Amino acid sequence: MNKPNDFFSQLQQNVSDLIANSPAADLEKNMKAFMGQAFTRMDLLTRDEFDTQMALLERALARIAALEQRVQELESQTGKSDSQD
Template sequence: MLHKLVIDAVSSQASKLLMSEKGLPAPDVEKHLKTMLHSALSKLDVVSRDEFETQQAVLLRTRERLEALEARVAELEQQNQ
């Protein structure tokens, strides 16, 4: 729901900027759009692709270590029976 509100707000602001009577030159329009989009995206709860891939690799290593520890615990439990 929040994402829709942010996107709607950006869309509304972009429409107002493009419909402006001031007739802003293209570089100014692009600059304003980038600023608005950056502001809107910074409000969203997202991470960069690099951060996501780093965390994915950390999770994979952690999962592998957990599986190895589980196997070791099972082995030790078998030895104690």
């Protein structure tokens, strides 16, 4: 008697062979090609590209905040020296 794993492996192989030799395989291949073209036209980003851009944005925002604080410090120093004159 076959082991249950052998039975399921054989069943899976039979189903794979059946699908590979049927119009379903062509349909799947055509659908993947169609979806690939649609996604290409949509100009989508990968998750890695998105994460990279988010990290760059966060660094830029932190730098802007630091520069704004520095400008305020310089303006307050300039205001003090102007009032002393």
